Amino acid sequence: MKININEVVTRDGFQxxxxxxxxPYKLKLINQLMAAGIKHFELTSFVHPKYVPQMADADQLFAQIDRRSDVTFSALVLNQRGVERALDARADELNVVFSLSETHNLKNAKATVSESMDFVKRVIQLAPIPVNVCISTAFGCPYEGIYEKERLMDVYESLVEYNPSSISLGDTTGMANPRQVEETCSAIKSRWPNLNVGLHLHNTRGMGLANVLAGIRGGxxxxxxxxxxxxxxxxAKGATGxxxxxDVVHMLEQMGYETGIKVDNLIQISKGLEQELEKSLPGQIMKAGQSTFTYTA
Incomplete structure (x- = not known):
């Protein structure tokens, strides 16, 4: 089975x-990741630098990337101005994000959930490029608690009617557990089997890789x-990596899944990232090496 990885380090990672x-470092990093086999990037977000100064170079970054016909560069947008900037920058896809949580959505997008969904509908109808929708805090919110999946399903049903390219579920602060992920994904895939569905997971509480496997079991x-x-x-309070x-690619390849990505390359690139950021990173394989590695006795 082929598992597709969307690399978000230059957007969600750096923000x-x-x-x-x-x-120059970002461009070098992107080229290294492409050489390792990454085919899809969420490159940056077109948001106001007052709120997310790490993304202030979004226009310049898109202008300087080495474009390849087999690689997709998407951009996250939260409002109409962001859409306009992303289109001017020639993004391959738009990622429109809103939160299932009213509290988080007001903090993140400065809009109610209903207002954001109206915006999503307009973007899908008018954009000349594919539009992906991500529902953040899809499994729970640090301000509103963990949800029953029915709350998500009602919103999901409305989004499906807009006919986006894909709908992704974001576990923004790592609140989801494997059982919850599998049951939710299974319910969605059972109801809409042909829909392109993705997962955006965080490892806040150490359940990230388990949730990947639960997602695969859910289709x-x-x-x-x-x-x-x-x-x-x-x-969002408590949000971490x-x-x-x-780590994901290593686990999947060891289990027999196909990713098309070179783990050895990723390990070296991650070590370089650690030097660039001047701090220890959460990744485990970069520290321990692949499980197939053996030492001389």
Missing amino acids: MESKIPSI ITNFDSALGGIGGCPF NICTE
Whole structure:
């Protein structure tokens, strides 16, 4: 089975970093990741630099990337101005994000859930490129608690009617557990078997990789991850890193899944990222090496 990885290190990964990497470093990183086999990137977000200064270089970054016909560069947008900037920058896809939580959505998007859903509908209807929708805090919110899946299903049903390219579920602060993920994903895939569904998972409480496997059991083959396991949402209490790309790829390849990504390359790139950010990163495989590695006695 082929599992698709969407690399989000330059967007979700960097948006929480106090040291903001330069554009030359970001370009080098992206090229290294493409050489390792990454085919899909959430490159950046077109948001106001007052709120997320780490993304202030979004226009320049898109202008300088090495584009390839087999690689997709998407951009996250929260409002109409963001859509306009992303289209001007020639993003391949738009990722429109809103929260299932009213409290979090007001903090993150400065809008109610209903207002955000109206915006999503307009973008899908008018955008000349594919539009993906991500529902953040899809399993629970640090302000409103863990949800029953019926709350999500009602919103999901409305979104399906808009006919987006895909709908992703975001576990923004790592509140979901494997049973919850499998049951929710199974319910969605059972009801809409042909729908392109993804998972955006965080490892806040150490359940990230378990939730990946639960998602696969629930029928999901598309996952977001960040090199080194960095990232998080600046507008949600307790938000920490994404699931780690090299750890996810290593686990999947060891289990016989196909990713098309070179783990050895990822490990070296992640070590370089650690040096760039001047801190220890959460990733495990970069520290321990692959499980197939043996030492001389």
